[in-house]
Amino acid sequence: MAGELVLITGATGMIGFRTLVFLLEAGYKVRAAVRNQAGFDKISQLKPVAPYASQLTSVIVPDITVDGAYDEAVKGVEYVVHVASPLASNAPPGIDYESYMIQPAIRGTVGILESAAKTTGVNKVVITGSILSLVDAKTLGSGNYTNEETRTTPASGPFSSHIEAYAVSKATAFNKTKEWVAEKKPSFSVNHVFPVFVLGRDDTVTTPEQIVKGTNNMLMGSLFGSTRPPIPGGSVHLDDVARLHVLALDPKVEDGQDFLAASQPLESFEWSDAARIIKKHFPKAAADGIFQLDHVEKVVTLQTKVDSTKAEKLFGFKFKNFEEQVQSVVGHYLELKGNN
Numbered sequence: 001m002a003g004e005l006v007l008i009t010g011a012t013g014m015i016g017f018r019t020l021v022f023l024l025e026a027g028y029k030v031r032a033a034v035r036n037q038a039g040f041d042k043i044s045q046l047k048p049v050a051p052y053a054s055q056l057t058s059v060i061v062p063d064i065t066v067d068g069a070y071d072e073a074v075k076g077v078e079y080v081v082h083v084a085s086p087l088a089s090n091a092p093p094g095i096d097y098e099s100y101m102i103q104p105a106i107r108g109t110v111g112i113l114e115s116a117a118k119t120t121g122v123n124k125v126v127i128t129g130s131i132l133s134l135v136d137a138k139t140l141g142s143g144n145y146t147n148e149e150t151r152t153t154p155a156s157g158p159f160s161s162h163i164e165a166y167a168v169s170k171a172t173a174f175n176k177t178k179e180w181v182a183e184k185k186p187s188f189s190v191n192h193v194f195p196v197f198v199l200g201r202d203d204t205v206t207t208p209e210q211i212v213k214g215t216n217n218m219l220m221g222s223l224f225g226s227t228r229p230p231i232p233g234g235s236v237h238l239d240d241v242a243r244l245h246v247l248a249l250d251p252k253v254e255d256g257q258d259f260l261a262a263s264q265p266l267e268s269f270e271w272s273d274a275a276r277i278i279k280k281h282f283p284k285a286a287a288d289g290i291f292q293l294d295h296v297e298k299v300v301t302l303q304t305k306v307d308s309t310k311a312e313k314l315f316g317f318k319f320k321n322f323e324e325q326v327q328s329v330v331g332h333y334l335e336l337k338g339n340n
Contacts, residue, residue, distance in 0.1 A: 010083030012039045014214040018242035024052035064108035070115035080125040097165035105169035129194040132167035133174040141232035141302030148258040189255035196262045199325035200238025201332040208336045223291040233268035234304040237320035262306035263319040271299040277326040
């Protein structure tokens with residue numbers, strides 16, 4: 001409830017920062033766990049959090065993989081929102097995926113639960129998963145329906161790409177969390193949010209060159225001419241993902257709930273439709289040739305049907321559609337370039 005203290009991890013990233021903003025706007029006091037002071041200094045100076053400075057504090061957690069990493073951070077909090085996890089886009093070439101991505105995802109998630117169990121007063125933990133926590137990319141793009149109960153077995157190494165390793169890291173962390181909750185039976189509840197590809201204005205991006213950071217690269221990379229293999233047609237607006245994390249904290253939400261976050265539930269879309277959307281909403285930018293629209297028109301979309309109606313029905317809102325997502329990201333880019 002408003003005024004209570006929430007610990008959030010991953011607040012320096014795309015989803016984490018937007019969730020931080022939504023928590024502050026909802027009236028929560030927020031303690032951001034960051035790896036270093038510089039990270040907190042950066043986000044605390046960004047415009048969306050400026051009006052809420054009195055509600056925001058920080059705690060330094062330099063290594064989320066060590067035992068007891070969050071022991072001090074969780075003291076005195078009522079809620080935990082755990083967003084932090086190694087990102088596929090940050091993986092350097094030739095890295096050992098097990099040590100860089102998979103084990104940190106597991107240890108960070110289980111570790112924060114262990115720390116929460118050592119203290120008193122934590123009522124609810126909300127964890128950011130991924131659609132890939134539940135199903136692999138092949139299943140996602142198969143055209144079959146995916147809901148919160150759908151499961152595929154995580155692949156075993158060696159991994160062919162950082163995306164495959166990322167999927168395994170999210171799936172394994174989710175499975176280990178479920179095992180931990182079943183065994184330990186903590187006094188707090190644990191809910192999950194599983195987004196598909198997240199698109200939307202990312203206020204941690206402050207220069208045009210950074211616009212391809214994170215999952216917005218799925219859209220912007222193609223607009224700048226990057227070649228894409230066929231991509232599943234499932235996306236969700238960043239605002240909706242953040243909103244869902246905050247709504248999942250509500251005491252009225254039953255324990256152990258999983259929520260898929262995907263726009264246009266039960267429908268797919270075409271990534272190539274981004275060209276039409278840009279021509280419609282940003283005609284000058286389209287005419288000026290800022291984007292390679294002919295390139296994005298050639299992107300092949302794999303039919304994807306994600307049933308996210310559970311969240312819509314429970315919380316009474318509609319996910320923003322693909323058109324609104326494209327407007328949000330492209331509009332931000334043009335704003336940064338001074339072309340809006």
